[in-house]
Amino acid sequence: MVEKGIGQAVPRKEDRRFVTGRGRYVDDIRLPGQAWAVFVRSPHAHARIRRVDKASVEGMPGVLAVFTGADAEADGIGPLICGWMIHSRDGTPMKVGTHRVLATDKVRYVGDRVACVVAETLHQARDAAEALVVEYEELPAVVDLATADEAPALVHDDIPGNLCYDWELGDRAAVEEAFAKAARVVSVDLVNNRLVPNALEPRAALAAYDPGRDEITLYLTSQNPHVHRLVMSAFNNIAPEHKLRVVAPDVGGGFGSKIFIYGEECVVAWAARKLGRPVKWREERGEAFLADAHGRDHVTRAELAVDADGRFLALRVDTRANLGAYMSTFSSAVPTYLYAPLLSGQYRIPAIHARVRTYYTNTTPVDAYRGAGRPEACFVVETLVDAAARALGIDRAEIRRRNFIPPDAFPYQTPVVMTYDSGDYRTCLDRALELADYAGFERRRQEARARGRLRGIGIGCYIEACGIAPSQAAISLGAGVGLWESAEVRFTHTGKVQVYTGTHTHGQGHETTFSQLVAETLGVPFEDVEVIHGDTATTPVGMGTYGSRSQAVGGEALLRACHKIIEKGRKIAAHLLEASEADIEFEAGVFRVKGTDRRKTIQEIAFAAYVPASYPADLEPGLEASAFFDPPNFTFPSGTYVCEVEVDPETGRVRIEKWVAVDDFGRIINPLIVEGQVHGGLVQGIGQALLEHAVYDRESGQLLTGSFMDYAMPRADDVPSFTVEFAPGSPTPSNTLGAKGAGEAGAIGAPAALMNAIWDAVGTRVEMPATPERVWRAIRQTQMPQAAE
Amino acid sequence: MPRVVMRVNGKEVSGEVEPRTLLVEFLREHLGLTGTHVGCDTSQCGCCVVHLDGRSVKSCTVLAVQCEGAEVLTIEGLARNGELHPIQRAFHECHGLQCGFCTPGMIMSALELLQRHPAPTEPQVRAWLEGNLCRCTGYHNIVRAILQAAEEMRQAPRPAA
């Protein structure tokens, strides 16, 4: 076994800089002569901009410039784009409202960017931003998703009914036929609450213009620096692509919110060029609440047709999704192709139809947030499954077993696009139930009742499509980019290895897992590998990190680059050992002539490649290789979460007593890191289910939950410790590594498990977030129907 | 502008600051000690926790001028001669950090907990961390790390500085 190779719980090599305070985040970088930018944001949800009075801050101390939307337009700065085209059912393309880097005509949400003030110091920039006079003419706001199409106001004057698209997937006729014949139909109306991502590091940008090279360097909190570079050059006209360098150094969490191309970074880069000096912007948390893309925000009606034995016959889903005021970078894909194709869950459902309408409202734009579409789908499916079990009087675990896609049915074609790669759902479920002592639950329920508490248990079986994505499939569904990944491996003279990856790590631990992968594959010491990422000037073009794709796509690219190194090394070894290439075998870092003790280490081969004293005549010197990998299919991690809760009927407070997670991620590189990913995802899912909710005032469109004092983030004493186990695993055939991806699972499966447990405890379904007030009211309604009015 | 003098990580430092300058700004912008982070504007996240005269404080709620003559310990001052403090080591071994942004504040907060309660229970650790947010780890491994560090520090107490 290779030391610190694949499958081992190696503590991370990146930790040292973080635990000693030596991380280097964007805001830690200070360039000589840097000025500060502060954005002036709309205080109104919807208003016409009458005038921005630049003169109102003229002469204030330190003020260098005020930029407006008109200035940006005059300089040819292009609007922000949405990179995924969706067509409505009638074939018409989605209706895109113009999204400028700084607003010109109207502001469309509280927090919309109106102007940017640049000054010598941050305090001066803040003072001037506060003093800048902007005149608005207020307009009625569209706030409520459920009535956005009937609202008297239009978010974009040219988009009727505030409807972006009316999209569908699946065979409507087959679904209707199945419903007509079904023994039972269960239905639910549910809300997928709006969330604020709240990565703990606020977004930041620092741009510098080098007139000698005519080049902009932009330090940015980005999950995908190459995607930022591409879009900012091709669409926003910030600089030609080869004259824009984007560096994403240490980044303090993303969860989706740092994928997108926002107006702020465009303005900062443009301002740095105009002013000829570095410009820094750092978001405050209050700004982050308003300006970072939010997540989820669906209302859904869903129906499941079942036969008398509880077998699923058909599923019908009608969802309205909130886009917010503008289309963010991938916002169109989230409630469509990242959502509806997962509605088959882990089950055989012969017919599925989903209709999704997305609406503009005068709220912060909504885009991908950890899980992106898949938590919404999982919640719909798992809620219906519990509803069916209740309606038919079948045990909730049993109804799942009856409907699981069996292990021998893979690859399994669902009725909604996807071909699942592999899985063993029943094994995960059974193991999770065993760890949770499901069989002994009724005793614990009785015991709790004796203490005056309501106890419940809930199951959530999730499926996730990861490893985004096979490029051709994604492009055929509307994606504007390919979604392959890249890696480059370079040996040095002394046998050390530098790995350049197109992915980006902002907590996921790639520096460690990629080093393990290289140590295992090339037989070099783990410590001799350095992983370099996050700089468009040094790393190969890559699509970045999101959708749990880095290991399954980026890791596979790296593995392939390593294999190219081995093949070249074999040629060099054959020459040096005077043997035929076919006789050279490679194992654990050593090339050997089969059946002999004649050998060369890979470090000796590297030296020979750079100091080619004796070298094959037809071979280039040097030992480096790069590879691109475009997966043939998504990967489909799956698993079961079982959650047990206790509710205090006097206060409505829910306490999680026990949480069991059994996940099938295929092959795991580092179980310590993957467990950490599960923990983090679970708590974000628990946050959605119990605590978090972005609430807007229905009249004014003000965000009422705009700080950590009003928006409940999960804290250490809101959540339990978790029992996490990995199923023996069904390695995916989608890559040779066998890795499926693990970054989002927890956030996908947790809300369903937890909400089903609360349903079980209080006897009625509660909407997310299940705050004490909501739970208390639900208990009063079930136990005291007369008190309901 | 007022001038302030204090000791930070054992060294005397001074600077001219605006009266509204926060301790965290003084540490980051004047002294270049960027290990102390800013994660919010309402004193809720705990990314900015440092020790002021031996007690943990949120350095975003303390003015620099209030620290005249004080002793400040930041995350940069915790390891000695390149050797990690047991809490730092436990965070590493238990995978108690992911993006690392909350980590300095978490560690500085845990330090005061363990100074006051050398043998905390898991619920005590969780309750103590109410002023520190982490969006990445789900707290599981942070709690584990603090319990492990407590154990280690009880067995091999570190000599006082």
Ligand code: FES
């Ligand atoms: S920065 Fe958030 S508490 Fe100090």
Ligand code: FES
């Ligand atoms: S490790 Fe990222 S916020 Fe805690």
